[in-house]
Amino acid sequence: MVELTPEKRWDYLDRLVKKVIRIKKRKLSLKDAIGDLTIRPLTGIPIALGILFSIWMFFGTFAGFFTDGFMVPLFDEHYLPWIQEAFPAEPAWLYALLVGTPGADNCFEAFGVLTTGLFVPFGVVLWAIIPLYLAIALLEDIGYLPRLAVLIDNVLHKIGLHGFAIVPTVLSFGCNIPGVTAARILETKKERFMMMVILAIFIPCGAQIGIMEETIAGEYGDWLMFAIIGYLLLGYFITGWVLNRIIPGKSPEILIDIPPYQKPTWKNLMMKTWMRVKCFLVHAVPFVILGSLLVNILYIVGIDNGNLTLVEFEETDKSIMGRISMVFEPILSGWFGVPKETILPLVTAFLRKDLAIAQLSVIEMSMYQLFTSVVLVSIYFPCVATFMMLWKELGFIGSLKSILILLIVTFVFGGLLHGLWILMGVA
Amino acid sequence: MTTETKYNLGQYYFGILGLFTLGFGFLELLFFFTGVEYSYGILQIPPVLIKSIVIASMGIFMIAGALKLKSIDGLALITLACIMLWIFAANDLFEIATVSILPAEGEEVVEETAEAEEPPEAEEPPEAEEPPEAEEPPEAEEPPEAEEEEAGWFNTWEGFLETWGGPYNPCVILLPFTLPIFLYIRNYREELRVFEH
Numbered sequence: 001m002v003e004l005t006p007e008k009r010w011d012y013l014d015r016l017v018k019k020v021i022r023i024k025k026r027k028l029s030l031k032d033a034i035g036d037l038t039i040r041p042l043t044g045i046p047i048a049l050g051i052l053f054s055i056w057m058f059f060g061t062f063a064g065f066f067t068d069g070f071m072v073p074l075f076d077e078h079y080l081p082w083i084q085e086a087f088p089a090e091p092a093w094l095y096a097l098l099v100g101t102p103g104a105d106n107c108f109e110a111f112g113v114l115t116t117g118l119f120v121p122f123g124v125v126l127w128a129i130i131p132l133y134l135a136i137a138l139l140e141d142i143g144y145l146p147r148l149a150v151l152i153d154n155v156l157h158k159i160g161l162h163g164f165a166i167v168p169t170v171l172s173f174g175c176n177i178p179g180v181t182a183a184r185i186l187e188t189k190k191e192r193f194m195m196m197v198i199l200a201i202f203i204p205c206g207a208q209i210g211i212m213e214e215t216i217a218g219e220y221g222d223w224l225m226f227a228i229i230g231y232l233l234l235g236y237f238i239t240g241w242v243l244n245r246i247i248p249g250k251s252p253e254i255l256i257d258i259p260p261y262q263k264p265t266w267k268n269l270m271m272k273t274w275m276r277v278k279c280f281l282v283h284a285v286p287f288v289i290l291g292s293l294l295v296n297i298l299y300i301v302g303i304d305n306g307n308l309t310l311v312e313f314e315e316t317d318k319s320i321m322g323r324i325s326m327v328f329e330p331i332l333s334g335w336f337g338v339p340k341e342t343i344l345p346l347v348t349a350f351l352r353k354d355l356a357i358a359q360l361s362v363i364e365m366s367m368y369q370l371f372t373s374v375v376l377v378s379i380y381f382p383c384v385a386t387f388m389m390l391w392k393e394l395g396f397i398g399s400l401k402s403i404l405i406l407l408i409v410t411f412v413f414g415g416l417l418h419g420l421w422i423l424m425g426v427a
Numbered sequence: 428m429t430t431e432t433k434y435n436l437g438q439y440y441f442g443i444l445g446l447f448t449l450g451f452g453f454l455e456l457l458f459f460f461t462g463v464e465y466s467y468g469i470l471q472i473p474p475v476l477i478k479s480i481v482i483a484s485m486g487i488f489m490i491a492g493a494l495k496l497k498s499i500d501g502l503a504l505i506t507l508a509c510i511m512l513w514i515f516a517a518n519d520l521f522e523i524a525t526v527s528i529l530p531a532e533g534e535e536v537v538e539e540t541a542e543a544e545e546p547p548e549a550e551e552p553p554e555a556e557e558p559p560e561a562e563e564p565p566e567a568e569e570p571p572e573a574e575e576e577e578a579g580w581f582n583t584w585e586g587f588l589e590t591w592g593g594p595y596n597p598c599v600i601l602l603p604f605t606l607p608i609f610l611y612i613r614n615y616r617e618e619l620r621v622f623e624h
Contacts, residue, residue: 027618029619030502030506030612030615033499033500033502038507046481046485047507047511049477049480049481050478050481050484050515053477053481054518057518061518061521061522061525062521065525
């Protein structure tokens with residue numbers, strides 16, 4: 001059997017095509033011509049920029065309308081005062097667990113299961129993921145995503161991936177789980193491993209972006225969010241490039257079919273969006289509530305002479321969370337330059353990143369520390385649901401390898417930021 | 428009107444529209460770097476970097492397309508630029524719609540800042556010593572009124588209409604001027620039908 005080089009294979013295919021296919025002269029349709037324009041770099045890049053920015057605008061307007069216009073007043077001015085009044089103050093531990101900080105004037109700072117635990121998924125995240133899921137479904141249905149794949153093919157080849165890797169990446173901006181699942185389409189084990197690892201580490205999900213928009217962008221402006229997402233994308237490419245060098249294996253070409261542009265149907269769009277929103281409601285909301293519960297338990301339970309005891313709300317240093325903070329303080333403050341209280345969101349981030357960002361937003365810190373903290377929360381570990389999916393796709397050994405990589409990446413990228421702030425004289 | 432004349436007219440029309448689009452894009456870019464938000468009449472140019480780059484690019488597409496409108500490439504370039512402008516305009520209109528539904532924040536802000544500005548005046552040493560400081564309680568009673576205003580979930584009818592009265596971003600203003608592209612798309616489809624038969 002003769003082994004052909006890729007060039008010879010393409011030549012052979014060309015000859016075969018000429019033999020078996022008769023090309024009839026035809027006039028290009030407008031759809032074909034527009035399709036061509038969206039994959040040529042000169043015209044395709046401004047269009048891609050415009051489309052991504054439009055999604056951002058739509059997302060910001062939609063989420064802002066429902067969250068700031070209705071949910072924040074509903075939760076902060078009506079629900080929170082009502083539950084603080086109606087819930088029995090004794091036993092205090094139960095109040096702290098379910099309602100949270102006594103006297104808190106907004107649901108972000110209350111931290112109770114029935115306050116922050118409900119506000120984050122239903123008051124903020126739900127209204128952020130609906131427009132994102134809708135936009136992603138629209139891009140899929142009109143046939144733009146494969147064109148984006150062709151457009152970005154050259155860039156992604158530099159990190160050993162095929163252009164089609166943009167599809168899992170875009171899907172991950174909605175939720176990491178479908179992103180990891182979509183990475184199955186990549187041909188070799190090396191490509192799949194690389195894709196899943198860099199997705200799980202660097203791509204913030206819609207829920208996280210939604211809460212970032214509400215908290216970080218609300219306080220400092222959109223530019224800080226763009227800077228954080230930009231840093232994460234830089235990490236995506238650098239880590240991909242490094243992994244491509246050290247992981248053995250091939251990254252062969254794959255052929256993908258580019259469908260013609262087509263008119264989306266409302267029924268399909270609604271169905272896809274609803275399926276994804278339902279998935280969030282069924283799989284993510286319990287984790288947010290569980291996260292609030294776990295964190296509050298760690299806050300109200302302390303260890304005294306080896307026995308578990310209940311601690312007062314003001315004595316957080318004696319709680320388990322306080323002890324964990326003290327243990328990790330040298331790493332958090334010394335290496336990453338963030339307050340030791342950041343440990344709380346880092347623990348929560350294992351369950352839900354959106355809840356973790358909400359917790360970060362109420363910790364007193366500088367803008368630069370906030371930048372580092374958000375990056376840490378994003379990259380130090382994927383949320384539990386994504387991790388389970390990674391485990392399923394990569395197996396036990398593969399998951400262990402991915403954990404090792406993300407630990408190294410966290411120390412490098414978090415430490416780099418701290419170093420940068422020191423150089424700038426702001427740390 | 429002959430097809431030739433129609434295309435010639437189209438070339439001038441989209442060429443000029445492209446120049447305007449390019450100009451708006453550059454102005455947005457300029458205002459971004461100077462940090463100014465420009466508003467005149469019904470036109471408002473917000474300083475947004477990415478949007479300005481894309482609008483300027485669409486202007487270039489339109490001009491390039493107008494130069495070869497008779498070919499499918501030229502028509503496709505103009506159509507693509509128009510679609511991008513429609514997407515931006517739709518987003519801008521959606522934003523106006525959401526703002527028009529929610530209660531106006533401006534009035535509250537003015538009241539709050541007015542209240543916030545008052546205390547420093549009251550802190551002036553001579554006044555601070557005077558007992559009439561007790562005049563403050565009536566001011567302190569004002570917040571409940573403000574709260575009552577904040578409690579509204581929806582905008583007033585006047586506020587709603589006022590929001591829709593403008594000013595508008597450039598893409599919204601350009602939107603109606605891009606609609607003639609449908610004439611040329613229809614024309615091309617007819618030509619295509621003739622060609623295929």
